[in-house]
Every structure is written in C-alpha cells, then in structure tokens.
Amino acid sequence: AASVTMGAAKIHSAEKRVRSGYRRTNFGFLVKLMVANPIMPLVMIFGVFFFAFSVFEYFGENNRGVEFFVESEPEQAIVYLKARGNLSLPEKDRILKEAEAIVLAHPGVESVFAFAGAGGLNQNTSGAEKPKDTIAQIQLETIPWENRRDRPELDGNVIMKEL
Numbered sequence: 395a396a397s398v399t400m401g402a403a404k405i406h407s408a409e410k411r412v413r414s415g416y417r418r419t420n421f422g423f424l425v426k427l428m429v430a431n432p433i434m435p436l437v438m439i440f441g442v443f444f445f446a447f448s449v450f451e452y453f454g455e456n457n458r459g460v461e462f463f464v465e466s467e468p469e470q471a472i473v474y475l476k477a478r479g480n481l482s483l484p485e486k487d488r489i490l491k492e493a494e495a496i497v498l499a500h501p502g503v504e505s506v507f508a509f510a511g512a513g514g515l516n517q518n519t520s521g522a523e524k525p526k527d528t529i530a531q532i533q534l535e536t537i538p539w540e541n542r543r544d545r546p547e548l549d550g551n552v553i554m555k556e557l
Contacts, residue, residue, distance in 0.1 A: 470536070474530075504535050505535050510530040534557075
C-alpha cells in the first residue's frame with residue numbers, strides 16, 4: 395500500500411527525446427575534408443610546416459634572451475674573525491662580542507649567529523674553507539629584499555663590503 399502511495403507522489407518529467415542519426419564533430423568534419431580530397435593531406439602537411447617555421451621565425455626576431463644564472467644580492471654571509479697568537483676562549487669571546495655589536499649595529503642586518511672557537515656550524519660555506527687563524531665566525535642574514543628594495547645603501551653587496 396505504501397509503494398502505491400509513494401509512486402503516486404513521485405514527480406514525472408517528460409521523457410527526453412533521443413537524437414538519432416549520424417552526427418560528426420568538428421574534428422570529424424576536418425578528417426572527412428582531409429580524406430575525401432587527394433590534395434588536402436599535402437596542404438595540411440604544408441600548413442603544419444608553415445606554422446612551425448612561422449613560430450620559430452617570430453621568436454627569432456623577437457628574442458629577449460634567457461638568463462639562466464641571474465645576478466642576485468647575497469642574503470646571507472659569514473664574517474670570519476682572525477687573530478694571531480694562542481688566545482684563550484674568554485679572549486676570543488670578548489673579541490667576538492665587539493665584532494658582533496658592530497655587525498648588529500648595521501641597519502641592513504636582520505639576525506646573526508656568532509660563535510667563538512673551533513665549534514659551531516661548518517655549513518653554508520659554498521665549498522670554501524675558513525681562513526687560517528680564524529678565532530670566531532659570525533653568520534648573518536640581511537633584511538628581506540622586499541624591505542630594502544628602494545634603499546641602495548642597503549644593497550646586499552654594499553652591506554658585505556661595509557662589514
């Protein structure tokens with residue numbers, strides 16, 4: 395009884411009309427045009443070669459070049475502190491604190507990591523070895539480029555020369 399009642403409440407829509415017959419897509423019309431005409435395959439081959447040649451010709455005339463290794467400012471640097479003689483760790487630390495204060499006072503430096511002695515991080519040297527008589531290192535990061543873009547005195551290369 396419930397199925398009869400629910401069946402009566404069901405909304406019946408009109409049946410969709412089925413389109414029958416042979417229909418071609420745009421690609422089908424193109425294939426028919428090529429196959430039905432004996433000259434069209436040659437025309438299509440010529441058209442493809444002409445298009446490819448035109449593209450190369452256009453880019454050859456309007457070439458702006460490609461730069462694989464762009465010039466960029468340094469965002470990180472390492473300051474090596476050198477001193478002669480056999481210094482104790484407190485003496486090295488005192489010299490390091492003076493140098494660290496100089497580096498931190500520069501307006502283009504965002505953060506530093508400093509350590510005295512032979513320890514610390516021996517990474518991010520790009521394959522270079524530290525100089526002889528190195529007693530300490532200060533690794534620094536410059537402020538982000540977006541924040542110093544309009545200030546030429548805070549250029550990464552200028553900061554490295556000043557420090």
